[in-house]
Amino acid sequence: MSAVRNFFHAIRVRLGKLPKWAQILLWALAVLLVYLLPIINPPLLTTTDSDFASVLFSCAMYSLVAIGLNIVIGYAGLLDLGYVGFFAVGAFTVGVLSSAHGSIPLLIAFPIAMAVTLVSGVLLGAPTLRVRGDYLAIVTLGFGEIIRLVLLNTQWLGGASGIANIPSPPSWAIFEIPHITWQGLTAFVDLETTTTFLEFTVVDAVPFYWLALTLVLIVLFLDWLMQNSRVGRAWEATREDEDAAELMGVPTFRFKLLAFATGAAIGGLSGALFATRQGFINPDNFSIIYSVLFVAMVVVGGQGNRWGVVSAAVLLIWLPEKFRFLADGRYLLFGLALMALAIFRPQGLLPPKRSVRAKQAEEEEQEVLEEGTARV
Secondary structure, three states, X not given: OHHXXXXXXXXXXXXXXXXXXXXXXXXXXXXXXXXXXXXXXXXXXXXXXXXXXXXXXXXXXXXXXXXXXXXXXHHOOOOOOOOXXXXXXXXXXHHHHHHHOOOOOHHHHHHHXXXXXXXXXXXXXXXXXXXXXXXXXXXXXXXXXXXXXXXXXXXXXXXXXXXXXXXXXXXXXXXXXXXXXXXXXXEEEEEEEEEEOOOOOOOOOHHHHHHHHHHHHHHHHHHHHHHOOHHHHHXXXXXXXXXXXXXXXXXXXXXXXXXXXXXXXXXXXXXHHHHHHHOOEOHHHHOOHHHHHHHHXXXXXXXXXXXXXXXXXXXHHHHHHHOHHHOOHHHHHHHHHHHHHXXXXXXXXXXXXXXXXXXXXXXXXXXXXXXXXXXX
């Protein structure tokens, strides 16, 4: 693992020495490549047994979930096991406003869904964030299940049948983009399989993927701004030692509530995306197992590292689809891989810099102790 860490560190150092314009150009090319993935269908990445564009949309949507939950768990240190509740609130808010009891355009319904989930985060956090650790986890776990049961037993929200006929985002059919097909390592332009730019239809998930990816990039930028601001420093101080932060004048409860509400709003946005792509939702889409999956994304990626949790979200969604030909055997391999990761990489795939520095300091201290023992 140290060799891999040194390899990526060397790459970062080399990239950091490039001129600013070259770094911006590389980032722009990388983003363009990610946007074009469902068009070029790379042979090693594409999912042959599932629609690749739909898988990519799921990866982007769950990346949004992971970013929001990373604010709660990774930045503020609050163990939330009921995050699927906010996901459900966002989805049903869009369903109610645009289909079940109204016809509000999605461009307006999305911000309203975020506002509703933000308020629900405040209402849940205000009385519960005064407890810590396992007690907070139990309370949030109950919240997620309560939301599902309320949706299941409320006929105004569709009950067990849920809400159908949720509209897609408004379409602007501008031009068509042909896809790339591969025969071995040879690429061909497939003029019969095309994607109409910004035309949202049930049969083509590519525009939905572009929409979700755009939202992910915007949220990542806002997440970077927050982490590198006074708010991010307050979250870090609260996570490391809440009592010490309180003594230093940090209003920890206020910042914990802010983290909870911010994470809830992002969860609501991802739920809204899910609803408009599915076209229908019901309480079974929001079982408690999804909260476990969301937490796994943050833990596997590295708590506090935005790129780590995004990478974990993509892997946890893409890998089962890539190996779908193994049927149920893929879940056995998937579980074994997670166990190996927990044993050999407990800090996650891409741990935050603070964890890396702490690990290096621990290793250096251990080396010093071993040298001292050897001399004695």
